[in-house]
Amino acid sequence: MTQPTQDFRNERDRHxxxxxxxxxxxxxxxxxxxxxxxxxxxxxxxxxxxxxxxxALITFAIVQWRTKPAAIPGSANNAGSPIAxxxxxxxxxxxxxxxxxxxxxxxxxxxxxxxxGAKLLPECLSGGVAIVDLDGDGKLDLxxxxxxxxxxxxxxxxxxxxxxxxxxNITIQQGAIRFEAIELPDPLAxxxxxxxxxxxxxxxxxxxxxxxxxxxxNRLLLNQSSGxxxxxxxxxxxxWNVPRDDQWSTSAxxxxxxxxxxxxxxxxxxxxxxxxxDRAVDYRLDGIGRAYGPxxxxxxxxxxxxxxxxxxxxxxxxxxxxxxxxxxxxxxxxKTLGLAFVDAxxxxxxxxxxxxxxxxxxxxxxxxxxxxxxxxxxxxxTEVGFAYDRDGSATGAMGIDxxxxxxxxxxxxxxxxxxxxxxxxxxxHPSAGRGELTFxxxxxxxxxxxxxxxxxxxxxxxxxVDLDGDxxxxQANGHLEPEIARIQPSQTYAQRGQLFENRGAESVPLFVEAxxxxxxxxxTPAVGRALAWGDLDRDGDPDLVLTxxxxxxxxxxxxxxxxNHWIAIALNSGNKPGRALSAExxxxxxxxGVFGERKVTQRRTISPTRSYxxxxxAVAHFGLGQATRVDEVRVRSSDGVVTxxxxxxxxxxxxxxxx
Numbered sequence: 173m174t175q176p177t178q179d180f181r182n183e184r185d186r187h188x189x190x191x192x193x194x195x196x197x198x199x200x201x202x203x204x205x206x207x208x209x210x211x212x213x214x215x216x217x218x219x220x221x222x223x224x225x226x227x228a229l230i231t232f233a234i235v236q237w238r239t240k241p242a243a244i245p246g247s248a249n250n251a252g253s254p255i256a257x258x259x260x261x262x263x264x265x266x267x268x269x270x271x272x273x274x275x276x277x278x279x280x281x282x283x284x285x286x287x288x289g290a291k292l293l294p295e296c297l298s299g300g301v302a303i304v305d306l307d308g309d310g311k312l313d314l315x316x317x318x319x320x321x322x323x324x325x326x327x328x329x330x331x332x333x334x335x336x337x338x339x340x341n342i343t344i345q346q347g348a349i350r351f352e353a354i355e356l357p358d359p360l361a362x363x364x365x366x367x368x369x370x371x372x373x374x375x376x377x378x379x380x381x382x383x384x385x386x387x388x389x390n391r392l393l394l395n396q397s398s399g400x401x402x403x404x405x406x407x408x409x410x411x412w413n414v415p416r417d418d419q420w421s422t423s424a425x426x427x428x429x430x431x432x433x434x435x436x437x438x439x440x441x442x443x444x445x446x447x448x449x450d451r452a453v454d455y456r457l458d459g460i461g462r463a464y465g466p467x468x469x470x471x472x473x474x475x476x477x478x479x480x481x482x483x484x485x486x487x488x489x490x491x492x493x494x495x496x497x498x499x500x501x502x503x504x505x506x507k508t509l510g511l512a513f514v515d516a517x518x519x520x521x522x523x524x525x526x527x528x529x530x531x532x533x534x535x536x537x538x539x540x541x542x543x544x545x546x547x548x549x550x551x552x553x554t555e556v557g558f559a560y561d562r563d564g565s566a567t568g569a570m571g572i573d574x575x576x577x578x579x580x581x582x583x584x585x586x587x588x589x590x591x592x593x594x595x596x597x598x599x600x601h602p603s604a605g606r607g608e609l610t611f612x613x614x615x616x617x618x619x620x621x622x623x624x625x626x627x628x629x630x631x632x633x634x635x636x637v638d639l640d641g642d643x644x645x646x647q648a649n650g651h652l653e654p655e656i657a658r659i660q661p662s663q664t665y666a667q668r669g670q671l672f673e674n675r676g677a678e679s680v681p682l683f684v685e686a687x688x689x690x691x692x693x694x695x696t697p698a699v700g701r702a703l704a705w706g707d708l709d710r711d712g713d714p715d716l717v718l719t720x721x722x723x724x725x726x727x728x729x730x731x732x733x734x735x736n737h738w739i740a741i742a743l744n745s746g747n748k749p750g751r752a753l754s755a756e757x758x759x760x761x762x763x764x765g766v767f768g769e770r771k772v773t774q775r776r777t778i779s780p781t782r783s784y785x786x787x788x789x790a791v792a793h794f795g796l797g798q799a800t801r802v803d804e805v806r807v808r809s810s811d812g813v814v815t816x817x818x819x820x821x822x823x824x825x826x827x828x829x830x831x
Contacts (some may be wrong), residue, residue: 267690425781428750588629619681631703648700
């Protein structure tokens with residue numbers, strides 16, 4: 173049969189355009205085939221069956237190839253199609269229960285925004301809190317910022333006169349958390365629309381002072397407490413030359429910007445505002461009328477930097493470069509709500525993180541101190557990928573915090589955003605040996621984005637709530653507009669808080685949201701604003717204070733019962749308090765986890781300034797899981813001096829005197 177087959181191929185090559193019938197006529201029979209033979213018919217039938225089978229097999233293979241699951245880069249496992257959300261199949265969070273003890277702790281105290289029905293913008297954004305030991309007794313006190321009517325006519329009723337409210341911690345050992353209200357003189361506690369409080373020992377006398385941001389002139393209150401359980405202040409705003417710029421100031425914080433050992437003050441501002449401007453902008457929503465809304469119709473502002481000269485504050489805003497302007501118009505365009513301090517690029521100098529509402533975020537890189545003694549900052553947010561979200565947009569950014577959640581070199585910055593925008597989780601990927609940064613927003617891929625989309629987020633904290641050695645994420649939520657549900661049924665004014673459990677460095681996604689029923693009172697809806705942490709009952713796990721706009725604040729006691737160990741590190745730098753704030757603390761310990769025991773290096777920055785209008789306990793707090801010892805503690809003060817300890821007490825707060 174070899175030769176006839178060859179003849180057939182040659183014939184087709186010579187006549188490529190022949191019809192099928194002529195192909196049949198020209199085909200030659202095999203040596204054992206005769207016309208009309210039944211065997212020929214049978215053989216043709218089975219050949220047809222075989223051809224049809226092969227065609228079906230080929231078709232099946234093509235279909236399977238086209239629907240074959242795609243491999244996940246970096247993984248040996250296949251992902252099915254359609255792609256499942258990152259949290260699909262993830263073991264649910266065990267959660268941590270928080271108990272609300274506000275009524276027993278604070279009595280009938282409630283926040284006031286000063287609202288009188290005019291829907292003036294500052295009224296919906298206030299509510300700051302500071303957790304700080306004011307009288308030096310080792311227990312954490314509370315300071316709340318209060319609003320007041322923003323127009324003279326509305327203020328005539330004489331009620332709710334703003335200022336600050338101080339609560340002294342009178343909790344007895346192993347007793348229920350209790351505070352007593354401290355009555356301050358009216359010039360200190362009244363007649364100002366207070367938004368937030370920055371804390372730090374600004375005059376180096378060993379007592380923690382308060383810098384209060386307001387709508388109007390800010391105030392510096394020097395701590396005059398005797399250390400015998402009394403709390404008292406004196407207004408040093410004039411003596412220390414606090415600017416009389418009458419801006420709407422929001423967050424503020426202290427750190428040593430010029431490396432001279434004392435604390436300087438960074439003040440953020442929201443928009444250029446007055447009741448007249450607010451009424452001219454006249455933000456409205458269909459079905460509601462005049463409403464609280466975004467800052468789109470208002471002009472932007474700049475940060476302020478006040479350098480501490482020992483007895484006065486010197487305005488170095490312009491000389492330091494923190495007055496960021498629009499590169500096209502030259503006008504200031506910051507609309508800042510969130511503020512945090514961290515050495516982002518690992519060069520030994522503290523940088524400034526800024527969350528702006530509807531304008532690009534800032535990352536102000538500390539370039540060092542000039543010959544004139546003034547520090548210089550440069551905004552690198554756009555070039556490193558921090559200014560915008562994953563779609564290249566400026567978000568409605570509110571609160572901000574940072575951590576190293578994988579306990580490695582990757583800095584993470586979490587930012588709370590407006591409703592229908594997922595919160596952001598920027599992960600920095602340092603360039604080896606070059607000190608350069610590249611950020612990417614990985615919120616959606618790390619289990620943090622999708623569950624946050626529906627909420628309007630203000631307070632934002634990284635915090636190891638279960639003491640397992642991995643920092644978790646918490647956020648306080650609440651809308652701006654009380655009547656938002658009338659026009660957006662999916663929205664509510666009061667919203668529950670959220671806890672995202674860190675599942676460990678090797679896990680993808682890194683975070684998984686705890687079910688609301690597993691978080692206790694954190695899930696009780698509130699018009700959430702400030703969210704701060706501190707160990708209020710001194711039992712080793714961090715507790716929360718969440719302010720509820722226009723209502724009683726929440727004191728949320730951490731009731732985790734996992735039996736994990738912990739340590740906390742406080743720093744004493746004598747009359748150079750600037751060396752302690754913004755210092756970094758690292759610990760090495762062997763900690764067990766999902767993937768077995770491993771040596772872990774954890775890092776914290778001692779800075780109370782974080783979240784939204786908040787000040788937290790100024791310690792480095794570490795969970796240890798089941799570890800019963802720490803191999804080494806390293807402290808790098810803000811001026812670069814390193815102090816090392818080979819052992820510290822477990823389940824205790826240790827104070828380290830800086831060398």
